[in-house]
Amino acid sequence: MAAQQVRDGFVELYGTEPEGVWSAPGRVNLIGEHTDYNDGFVMPFALPHTAVAAVSRRTDGVLRLHSSDVEGSVVELRLDDLAPESDRNWTAYPAGVVWALREAGHPVTGADVHLASTVPAGAGLSSSAALEVVVALALNDLYDLGLQRWQLARLCQRAENVYVGAPTGIMDQTASACCEAGHALFLDTRDLSQKQIPFDLAAEGMVLLVVDTRVKHSHSEGEYGKRRAGCERGAALLGVDALRDIPYGELDAALARLGDDEEAVRLVRHVVTEDERVEKTIALLESGETRAIGPVLIAGHASLRDDFRISCPELDLVVDTALATGALGARMTGGGFGGSAIVLAEAADVETITKAVQEAFAAAEFTAPRVFEAVPSAGARRLV
Helix, strand or coil: CHHHHHHHHHHHHHCCCCCEEEEEEEEEEEECCCCHHHCCEEEEEEEEEEEEEEEEECCCCEEEEEECCCCCCCEEEEHHHCCCCCCCCCCHHHHHHHHHHHHCCCCCCEEEEEEEECCCCCCCCCHHHHHHHHHHHHHHHHCCCCCCHHHHHHHHHHHHHHHHCCCCCCHHHHHHHHCCCCEEEEEECCCCCEEEEECCCHHHCEEEEEEECCCCCCCCCHHHHHHHHHHHHHHHHHCCCCHHHCCHHHHHHHHHHHCCCHHHHHHHHHHHHHHHHHHHHHHHHHCCCHHHHHHHHHHHHHHHHHCCCCCCHHHHHHHHHHHHCCCCEEEEECCCCCCEEEEEEEHHHHHHHHHHHHHHHHHCCCCCCEEEECCCECCCEECC
8 A cells, every 4th residue: 555655646746657666664673772883783673664665767867856754845956966964854865875876886877756654753763764775775676786685784874874974873774674574683783694583472472562752863963973982982992993892701891991981881881781682682582581581671771771871751751661560671772862662561461551651651741652563574675
């Protein structure tokens, strides 16, 4: 249905049939937060919520962009005029992909693009990565570029880092491009090796909820960049290329070397323990002890709240309320400073937990949250 609607929108806008329709999902990160730009481990899975794009090639060096989710007419850009950090609108994400492909030497000569997305924006669910990946996959197919999924993810990350100006890691784009239905993706962000980990909660009588707090965040604003710079400073102080290189068993000694540099201690401790939590989660899932990942999620939230200091009252309220109402585990997910939390629960407890969270938000006079089930879904693909 989404493919047909976007195709019809393309025809209405541009007066011709698109050459194809593609989709790319948002993602939830099960565990492994702010580890990706530290060469560490992450474990996202794709959501059923997707960005869908109808696309055709052009040969005149023009890029035309339109989104049914944003008010306004078609935006027309000349490829030769695309330049990093020249665009502060939504169009920077698809335009950045075209710029990155051309910078890498790929012969993209223009495109007409019409987009629609069901990935909630600003919720920490990678709505921007979904936009990037769906356009990259479409152009890869249409121009027969022959790029692998991980290569597309790299180019999309470059688009977001350089063109948009947001210092994100590689996780979001890789998850959107590479996840498989019914699995979480274990990604080593240093060598980009991947392993699909079966993650079928329904078969075990459990549900993973996403609670979108409706508190908007933006990666390109300063706090995310400050955390990344702080991690890089910590690695430099410890004489390693990245915090990934500090073994968990040597964490105490590393922290002692940082002395009274309280910020470095906090950031280093979070990243090193978070990598350990990813490995522990994989071991538990592969041994069939899925419910036992609950305490790992809880520990991850405490680390993000207390050491990395990127939570907020709304996220803490979700986690505290869910746990007090019987959840197996809960934590904030995504870049922080708003966005979403995840809640692992027995299927029988979902209604009770959801109601308790909604009532807690109402009592605190917060905006009502959006709550939905996260089902591990397929990565980017051609629909038509």
